Structures are given as structure tokens and as C-alpha cells.
Amino acid sequence: MRLGVLDVGSNTVHLLAVDAHRGARPLPAHSHKAELRLAELLDTDGAIGPEGVDRLVATITDALQAAEDKGCEDVLSFATSAVREATNVEQVLGRVKSETGVDLEVLTGEEEARLTFLAARRWFGWSAGKLLVLDIGGGSLEIAYGLDEEPDAAVSLPLGAGRLTAAWLPGDPPDPVDVKALRRHVRAQIARTVGEFARFGAPDHVVATSKTFRQLARLAGAARSADGLYVQRELSRTSLEEWVPKLAAMTAAQRAGLPGVSEDRSPQLVAGALVAEGAMDLFGIEVVEICPWALREGIILRRLDQLPTTT
Amino acid sequence: MVRVPETKVALSTASVYPESTATAFEIAARLGYDGVEIMVWTDPVSQDIEALRRLSDYHQVPVLAIHAPCLLITQRVWSTDPWVKLQRARAAAERLGSAAVVVHPPFRWQRQYVRDFVTGIWRMAGETDVRFAVENMYPWRYRDREMLAYAPDWDVTKDDYRHFTVDLSHTATARTDAMAMIDRMGDRLGHVHLADGKGSAKDEHLVPGRGTQPCAELLERLAANAYDGHVVIEVNTRRAMSAAEREADLAEALAFTRLHLVRPGTRPAAASKTAASKAQASEPASEGASASEGAAAAGGSSAACESRTPGASGAHPS
Numbered sequence: 001m002r003l004g005v006l007d008v009g010s011n012t013v014h015l016l017a018v019d020a021h022r023g024a025r026p027l028p029a030h031s032h033k034a035e036l037r038l039a040e041l042l043d044t045d046g047a048i049g050p051e052g053v054d055r056l057v058a059t060i061t062d063a064l065q066a067a068e069d070k071g072c073e074d075v076l077s078f079a080t081s082a083v084r085e086a087t088n089v090e091q092v093l094g095r096v097k098s099e100t101g102v103d104l105e106v107l108t109g110e111e112e113a114r115l116t117f118l119a120a121r122r123w124f125g126w127s128a129g130k131l132l133v134l135d136i137g138g139g140s141l142e143i144a145y146g147l148d149e150e151p152d153a154a155v156s157l158p159l160g161a162g163r164l165t166a167a168w169l170p171g172d173p174p175d176p177v178d179v180k181a182l183r184r185h186v187r188a189q190i191a192r193t194v195g196e197f198a199r200f201g202a203p204d205h206v207v208a209t210s211k212t213f214r215q216l217a218r219l220a221g222a223a224r225s226a227d228g229l230y231v232q233r234e235l236s237r238t239s240l241e242e243w244v245p246k247l248a249a250m251t252a253a254q255r256a257g258l259p260g261v262s263e264d265r266s267p268q269l270v271a272g273a274l275v276a277e278g279a280m281d282l283f284g285i286e287v288v289e290i291c292p293w294a295l296r297e298g299i300i301l302r303r304l305d306q307l308p309t310t311t
Numbered sequence: 312m313v314r315v316p317e318t319k320v321a322l323s324t325a326s327v328y329p330e331s332t333a334t335a336f337e338i339a340a341r342l343g344y345d346g347v348e349i350m351v352w353t354d355p356v357s358q359d360i361e362a363l364r365r366l367s368d369y370h371q372v373p374v375l376a377i378h379a380p381c382l383l384i385t386q387r388v389w390s391t392d393p394w395v396k397l398q399r400a401r402a403a404a405e406r407l408g409s410a411a412v413v414v415h416p417p418f419r420w421q422r423q424y425v426r427d428f429v430t431g432i433w434r435m436a437g438e439t440d441v442r443f444a445v446e447n448m449y450p451w452r453y454r455d456r457e458m459l460a461y462a463p464d465w466d467v468t469k470d471d472y473r474h475f476t477v478d479l480s481h482t483a484t485a486r487t488d489a490m491a492m493i494d495r496m497g498d499r500l501g502h503v504h505l506a507d508g509k510g511s512a513k514d515e516h517l518v519p520g521r522g523t524q525p526c527a528e529l530l531e532r533l534a535a536n537a538y539d540g541h542v543v544i545e546v547n548t549r550r551a552m553s554a555a556e557r558e559a560d561l562a563e564a565l566a567f568t569r570l571h572l573v574r575p576g577t578r579p580a581a582a583s584k585t586a587a588s589k590a591q592a593s594e595p596a597s598e599g600a601s602a603s604e605g606a607a608a609a610g611g612s613s614a615a616c617e618s619r620t621p622g623a624s625g626a627h628p629s
Contacts, residue, residue, distance in 0.1 A: 045513060045515060045550075046549070046550070050454050053453070086386075087513065087549065088513060088514075089383070089384050090382055090383050090384065090514075091451050093383035093384065093470050094383055094418065094458070094460045095453075095458065095570075097383070097418070097420060098420060098458065098460070099417070103386060105386070105387065106353075108353045182399040214534060243373075296374075
């Protein structure tokens with residue numbers, strides 16, 4: 001059967017159609033996406049305004065139509081940080097339900113981190129040993145560590161690139177004073193959680209997922225996305241440290257001209273780079289390996305695991 | 312001569328969000344609340360009756376009420392079946408010795424639940440001493456539109472329930488007359504969520520005294536009418552910039568409540584001093600707030616309680 005997965009992320013609303021059977025790879029037969037950047041649409045009270053909810057409802061309606069067109073029998077719908085942290089989350093979910101019929105499941109930050117970890121584990125396999133997984137979304141930063149498929153520790157911090165850009169970096173290019181203040185905020189938040197992971201000892205591999213990390217790796221010389229999923233890509237701390245001041249001095253339009261940086265995401269890249277740099281520095285990471293799978297694949301994998309075996 | 316109010320004042324665990332349920336017990340104990348109301352939601356501790364019992368024992372803070380997981384964000388908490396959620400809430404209340412289970416009216420699209428709701432709540436209430444106190448909600452508004460999300464009605468006094476919860480942030484959002492609603496509830500008012508609001512479309516849950524709702528008047532009415540339920544502080548502190556700021560808000564809410572939870576005309580110096588000393592004892596974090604509460608208590612004037620403005624918690628980083 002064909003399963004639809006509707007992911008209302010903090011940047012993107014994404015519908016994947018997956019041919020689901022137990023043991024299948026979590027790769028879509030079809031993918032439909034729209035950039036909404038909900039995390040940037042929060043008002044001063046932290047609520048998603050009526051226009052934002054209108055756009056969300058319209059986008060979900062389109063995605064459901066796409067799911068039907070592609071023959072999906074069932075659609076799993078879930079939402080992450082931007083919806084979860086909105087002060088009007090009840091109204092957002094209620095309007096989505098009453099206007100589209102979709103029951104959006106709101107993942108907790110810890111679930112997000114756990115499912116992303118599962119995807120990274122399946123991607124790299126058991127031979128990778130102890131994994132530390134970092135994911136910079138639009139609304140939150142997820143960190144998870146473990147030896148198994150279930151991580152031993154998983155946390156989520158409200159340090160997503162979209163959220164931070166909207167709240168801290170209004171200028172274009174950003175004011176150096178704002179960049180400095182954001183850097184301090186990011187590092188203080190990450191430093192508070194480093195202790196929770198320190199007791200586990202050094203990971204064998206550090207894995208980074210998310211578009212933010214993929215773009216930063218591409219800037220630092222990793223292969224283009226056109227070269228496919230199976231090329232090894234990595235990002236070293238030294239090359240990231242060279243890029244952060246350069247990115248901070250550029251306008252969003254200039255950043256959009258860089259290799260691998262999309263116009264939609266170029267405004268968020270400075271905040272994303274500050275989070276990546278802060279995390280790598282505070283966790284003492286020299287290099288991260290890029291994993292193309294993340295939360296969505298984790299959700300699909302978990303769902304596929306629950307399907308009956310076909311014999 | 313001086314009537315010491317017997318009504319207990321509890322802290323909703325939702326009032327400390329994004330801090331955890333466990334933190335709410337700790338803060339309630341430190342500030343001198345009489346107990347907590349558990350908001351059962353995504354925090355796993357809030358769903359775990361044994362964990363709650365241990366927290367209650369450890370902090371010596373009773374669980375005075377359970378808020379059933381009937382928010383959209385808690386659709387999958389405990390069960391997806393709304394009646395099973397209520398049965399589990401009742402079991403939690405019985406196990407933890409809580410007086411009340413707070414229930415929201417169903418969402419309009421939960422059609423079968425809507426149809427069975429009034430009779431079902433009566434049936435459940437008949438099987439236990441725990442009160443199922445159905446809470447007033449509000450119509451959802453955006454731009455010029457209004458959406459009726461709840462059924463049979465957001466105004467629960469239009470239907471027949473054994474017990475009601477009144478919530479003064481929801482009356483503000485509904486732009487309805489809170490005192491008139493309390494009159495309609497009469498002696499079926501079994502539980503109170505104290506918060507304030509200014510009538511915006513957002514359900515604000517301000518610290519009592521910072522909005523336009525008749526918080527002080529409600530408390531005086533409760534004291535005068537020998538109200539036998541609890542008063543629960545359910546305020547929003549998610550914009551607090553620090554733990555100290557959050558605690559100052561929660562201490563102020565408690566001081567305000569104790570100050571006004573007396574019959575009108577019977578607030579002698581002794582009762583006021585109790586409130587003032589509690590305010591000061593429980594408020595190490597905020598000199599300004601405790602001084603103003605002290606002044607309010609000494610003067611016996613409710614007007615003086617409007618001293619702190621919410622502007623202080625503006626969140627844009629500098």
C-alpha cells in the first residue's frame with residue numbers, strides 16, 4: 001500500500017508518498033513540498049498569526065490533494081517545533097482539523113530527536129558504534145546520543161535557524177552587535193545541555209542531519225546534491241569557523257549566490273551557522289558526517305517496522 | 312472573629328511551562344501554595360500517576376486537581392478515546408486524593424463524544440466522589456471571523472452539568488461577563504481557574520490583577536458564599552526571561568489570591584498581614600513586587616494590586 005507522510009516542519013511542509021512494506025527503505029515514490037517558514041511567522045507573543053494559519057491550511061489542502069493523486073491510502077501527519085511552541089497551538093491545530101480534517105500529531109522535542117537518531121542509525125548502521133546526532137531545524141536544535149536504535153539521551157533546544165533569525169537578526173546584512181548577542185545566547189543554551197551528554201564518553205561518529213548542515217558542508221567543499229545520496233560528505237570545524245564571519249558579513253541575496261544555498265533559506269544561514277559552530281565547539285567535535293536522512297525518514301522507518309511481515 | 316479562608320490555593324503545573332511538572336511541585340512548595348493541579352500533557356511525568364505520587368510525597372504538596380488531557384496537543388495522551396481519558400483522569404484523582412477533574416467541552420468534530428457528553432459526564436460523576444468540573448471555553452476569533460470549536464457550547468452554563476470550572480482568562484477571551492457566568496453556575500461552581508485577560512483573541516492567562524477581569528470580586532464572592540472547591544492559579548509564564556521572573560509572577564499571583572479570598576468588609580489588618588507576610592516570605596526574587604503587594608495588603612485596597620504591568624516581560628532580545 002502507498003502511505004503518505006505529511007510533515008509540517010518549521011520551514012517546510014512536505015508530503016512524501018512511500019510504498020510501504022516491512023523492511024522497505026524509507027525513500028519516497030513521490031515528494032511534494034512547499035516552503036512556509038512557519039518559524040519566521042511567529043508574532044511578538046509567539047503565536048502564528050491568521051495569515052500564517054491561512055497559508056498552512058492552504059498548503060495542507062494542496063498536499064492532501066497530491067496524496068490522493070498519488071494514490072495514498074493513508075496519510076500520517078505530524079508537526080514539529082514551530083507549531084509545538086506557538087502560543088496559539090490549540091487554535092492552529094483546531095483550524096487545521098476543522099478546515100482540512102487532518103489531525104496533526106505534534107511531536108515533542110525529545111521524540112523529534114529520537115526519531116532523527118533512528119534515521120541516522122539506520123543510515124550508518126551498527127558498525128558506526130556510538131553516535132552523536134545533531135539536527136538544526138527551522139524551529140529547534142535536536143541532539144541525541146546512543147549505542148542502540150533508541151538513543152540514551154535526546155534533547156531539543158529552541159535554537160532553530162528560522163526561529164533565531166526572526167527573533168535575533170532583523171538586519172540584512174545582520175548587525176554585528178546582534179550577531180554577537182545571538183552567538184552568546186546560542187552558546188549559553190547549548191552549554192547547559194553539554195553536561196547531560198558528557199557522562200557517556202566520546203562518540204565513535206558525529207552525524208549531522210538537516211538542510212542547514214548540508215548547505216554548510218556544501219560551502220566547505222562537499223559534493224553537490226546532484227551527485228546523489230551515497231557520496232560521503234563532511235564538515236570540519238575549521239572550515240566552518242572560516243565561513244561564519246564571511247556569511248555574517250553578506251546580505252541574504254549574496255548568500256543565495258553561494259553554491260548549494262537556496263534563496264528560501266539564505267536568510268537563515270547565519271543563525272544556522274552560529275548554532276552549528278556553537279554545537280561543534282562546545283561538544284568538542286572536529287568533524288561531522290552528513291546524513292541525508294532525518295526526522296521524516298525516522299518516522300517512516302518506525303511506521304514500516306510496525307507493518308506486518310508479508311510472506 | 313477573623314475568618315481564615317479554608318479555600319486552598321493551588322498552582323497549575325501548566326503555569327511553569329516550559330519548565331516541567333516536577334519543577335511545578337518544587338515551586339509550589341517553595342512559594343507556599345497549598346497544592347498543585349496537574350495538567351496532563353506531553354511531559355511524561357504528568358501522565359505517570361506513580362511519579363506524581365512520589366513528587367507529591369517528596370515535596371509534601373498535595374495534588375488537589377487533575378486537568379484531563381483534552382487539548383488538541385494532547386490528543387494521543389493516555390488514549391485517543393475521550394472517555395478513556397476521563398476514566399484515567401478519575402483513577403488518577405482517586406489515587407492521588409484530588410477533589411476535581413477538569414474537563415473541557417468536546418471539540419465540535421468529535422461528533423459521538425459531543426452527543427454523549429452531558430449524559431456521560433453525569434454518569435461518570437455518579438460513580439465517584441471526584442468532581443467532573445466542566446470548564447467554560449470561548450469562541451475562537453481571527454480577523455473578523457469566529458469559529459465555534461466547542462460543542463455543545465463554549466458557554467458551559469447553557470448545558471446541564473453537576474459541576475463547573477470557571478476560568479477568568481477564558482471569560483476575557485470570550486468577552487463575556489464573568490460575574491454573570493458565576494451567577495448562572497451558582498452552587499454548581501466546583502472549581503476555579505484564576506487568571507486574567509484583556510479580551511484579546513488570544514487566551515492570555517495573565518497574572519490576576521493585570522487584566523480586566525473581576526478577579527478580586529470573584530475571590531470575595533467565593534469567600535462570602537462558603538465556596539467549597541479550590542482556586543487554581545493557571546497563568547502563562549512562558550515569556551519570563553528567567554526563573555526568578557517566573558517565580559516572582561507566581562508569588563504575586565498567590566499573594567493576590569490570598570489577599571482577596573476573604574469576605575468583603577471582613578478584611579481586618581490581621582488577615583491582610585497574613586497575605587502580606589506570605590507575599591514577602593515567598594518572594595525573594597522581586598523586591599518591587601513584594602513591596603507593592605505589601606502596600607496593597609496594608610491598605611486593604613484592591614486597586615493597588617494593579618501595580619505590575621506585563622510590559623516588563625517583553626521578550627525581544629537586546
